[in-house]
Amino acid sequence: MASRREVAELAGVSEATVSRVLNGVGPVREETRQRVLEAARKLNYQIHALAASFARGRSGNLGVVLPHVPKVRLFSTYYFSEMLDGIGEAVRERGMGLLLLYRRPQEPFDYVPLFGSVRIDACIVLGASSLPEEEAGIRAMADEGLPFCMIDHRSGDGRASSVCAAHEEGSRRAVQHLIESGYRKIGFLNGSPWYSPSREREAGYMRALREAGLAPDPKRMFAGNYSRTSGRRAAEDVYARLRDLDAIFVANDRMAIGLMQALRERGVRVPDDLAIVGCDDSDAAAMVDPPLTSVRVPFGAMGRTAAERLLDRLPDWRGTESVFHETLATELVVRESSAPRS
Amino acid sequence: MASRREVAELAGVSEATVSRVLNGVGPVREETRQRVLEAARKLNYQIHALAASFARGRSGNLGVVLPHVPKVRLFSTYYFSEMLDGIGEAVRERGMGLLLLYRRPQEPFDYVPLFGSVRIDACIVLGASSLPEEEAGIRAMADEGLPFCMIDHRSGDGRASSVCAAHEEGSRRAVQHLIESGYRKIGFLNGSPWYSPSREREAGYMRALREAGLAPDPKRMFAGNYSRTSGRRAAEDVYARLRDLDAIFVANDRMAIGLMQALRERGVRVPDDLAIVGCDDSDAAAMVDPPLTSVRVPFGAMGRTAAERLLDRLPDWRGTESVFHETLATELVVRESSAPRS
Structure with a gap:
């Protein structure tokens, strides 16, 4: 595993700048940020940096990625409103925030930077499908060993945690x-x-x-x-x-x-x-x-279970080792x- | 992922103009703004722009503060689900995130630090009342001249923007x-x-x-x-x-x-x-x-209006001068x- 100094050397910046970029704090020029991220990626520094930022600075937010369904009001839909209520209960009990992010239709969703910039500590994906562009986004998160979970969908990638129904x-x-x-x-x-x-x-x-x-x-x-x-x-x-x-x-x-x-x-x-x-x-x-x-x-219980499992495991999340799969009865x-x- | 230069080339403007548009700073002609946004959309530049706004001190998140109503599933309630759908549309169109935060019962809610720690750029308060501890939190935001808005509630403090119904x-x-x-x-x-x-x-x-x-x-x-x-x-x-x-x-x-x-x-x-x-x-x-x-x-339209007014004014928010009040027909x-x- 590369050190922060090696990333700084490859990017031609100070170690402090590397920290600022990877922890998402303080002002950094976009071009510098890109160079640091590029160097970190090349040296496979990402997981290490994330682990460090989890130990230190947390965003306090659980991310929930929603699909864009044309003409459908998601919150007014039983399926999504129940899951969101279950997730919301767990988040509220922990004094955290719930960050809703919207996928765009027919576009790959780039989840990984959301963690890198410390906008979210963990991520739940709702309404996902097996379409190749969606699977690619999921695989990228699994590659990084990030804490995330899908509800009511089993990915082809077994490293994606899931809470499903029977x-x-x-x-x-x-x-x-x-x-x-x-x-x-x-x-x-x-x-x-x-x-x-x-x-x-x-x-x-x-x-x-x-x-x-x-x-x-x-x-x-x-x-x-x-x-x-x-x-x-x-x-x-x-x-x-x-x-x-x-x-x-x-x-x-x-x-x-x-x-x-x-x-x-x-x-x-x-x-x-x-x-x-x-x-x-x-x-x-x-x-x-x-x-x-x-x-x-039991969509509400599925939402709550997914959020609880993720957030309870978060303090010592160990990548693929921490992956979980649950199936609730119908x-x-x-x-x-x-x-x-x- | 497209670069800023590619967006600038497609829009036929300078890179500096692209930055001004996507970061919402500085004067830009409306026609130019539209051209840059169009190019950014075509090139899937969005998340990159969000990262840039984060680096600049913007979170890219609109905060929505929800009340804690015992035993009520908020998302499954017509009142809240409609407003959230309206807010969500405006947020989604701008490629932003929606950060849901929960008030705790009988506790003053401390909004101001949410802006300071760059978790949110602007804030919408739902289900607020005139209880003294709630008004105190609202007054503190108004004192700082922060961009926020209440929906379906008029605060005693006229410096609190509102979107209400007749x-x-x-x-x-x-x-x-x-x-x-x-x-x-x-x-x-x-x-x-x-x-x-x-x-x-x-x-x-x-x-x-x-x-x-x-x-x-x-x-x-x-x-x-x-x-x-x-x-x-x-x-x-x-x-x-x-x-x-x-x-x-x-x-x-x-x-x-x-x-x-x-x-x-x-x-x-x-x-x-x-x-x-x-x-x-x-x-x-x-x-x-x-x-x-x-x-x-029209709860959905009220949510959308509140989010649009806030986010459109955000680039040059001037504290109390930018406060707005709208009343939609019933x-x-x-x-x-x-x-x-x-």
Whole structure:
């Protein structure tokens, strides 16, 4: 491991300047800052400097990186507001700040400098996907051994800590419930496969069919993007294949509610003509008519768990050795939208 | 990552001009500013610019101070989630971060050091009240001439910028609507008078009665604390005085919904036995049964306006001279809970 003096020599500056740059304190000319960062990178000095700044100067902020979802008000969305409330509780109890940062669409997000300039001590990533440009940002953080965690998404990189929900088991249980309620021609409306929960829900759907000796049918698989509008759009395809369906499992409540509304406009009765089960158990699930059966996902507890694990481990974070993975249980909440087949 | 020179070349300006624009210092023609921002966006220069602003003594963060409300999940509350979404839009467009900080109950909040330690460049205060320990924190910021703004609360200190809603006019309109619909014995369930909107709503209620030649009656005034539970609790008093009431105006939807639910459990029919009008026009207002007439408050636009005014003035903030006050219009949304008296 290189020393601070070696970084200073390579950059042609004083050791004090190296400290100022790497700890993000005091005024430094941008060109100088770049030269120091370049030298530190070349000498692989980064981790050492970060460890030092963690020991000494902390920002007192937990960073939370949010996706940019066009036309969606994130805080007004059950999924994000619940996770943020859980994270916020843990942050508040520790007297820290919560720094929200926004990813831009179709752009790699450069997380590492956020730590280097001591804007954040640790980082939680929400709404991440497996898209290559997103994975690259995650890998860069893991390369540096930085303290971060993803919620509700499993990265391909095992060095990325995660707090997830048992979506496969929850989905299996939801489809099993439909089968026990007398339904046999069970469709599946999923969200984008770039999100790991989508892949897990599909696995659970498949497993439930297999366990009941039912053959999956590609004609009963539908695709949305987790928005209510995409649920409404899917209604056209679902309606066209209604003879082949008596129930449908939907990967989140927003799509399920959009689908239900659009089907009702076409005269389809739920559950008489088509039973529907959603995922998330959002506030809206109990409010719609008929009330929606849904897989409850403990987003608030997931947010709190992620923040607590990160912040509790922070004082002696040891890079990859400190990585953690947790999976919280889901639970099926049965309502009228999946009443037993008459 | 693009360099400053590349941005300068694409925009056809000098590097010094790029610095002036991205750091928000010095005079720049608006057309030039737009060209530089356009070039920076195209070249994904953002984080680099943030790092530069940090090096200069800017954090690149807008601070938002939240109250600690026991047992309330703030992000899941319409009032806060809407304002935060509005603030978030403005922050995101500027490539900045949003630093959430939590006030502790019964403790003065020391805002000033947040600026000094370069954690934030400007500050928005949500959910503030006129309690002396809160006013002290606000006064300290004003004494320093720091760039900050309160949303939906007018401080006694005129040097505190504010973005508010026309609650008095909205409340006047709501009560006038009840009078026009045939109601005469109109009660009022208010929240805590420590919040300026409560005082303005009471003034609007009084004005509408006066304009219609109706005498206010202290027996028709009820007190809650803006929670749904306090609305449920108020139902007991309201029920006891039901002979003296044919309608009630409630200072927010949460209390109105709690009141409506608890009254229904006692067999009271809305609006036949008692008409109800709420405030906020939250998502829930349209979902309850009967749908709730409510005064729409543009919380999202208020959040966006506060953040834009602050951040746009930031480059040449001149203390008290730069203070601003805006009041956004409210609008009555009529639904079944206040149907004309039969």
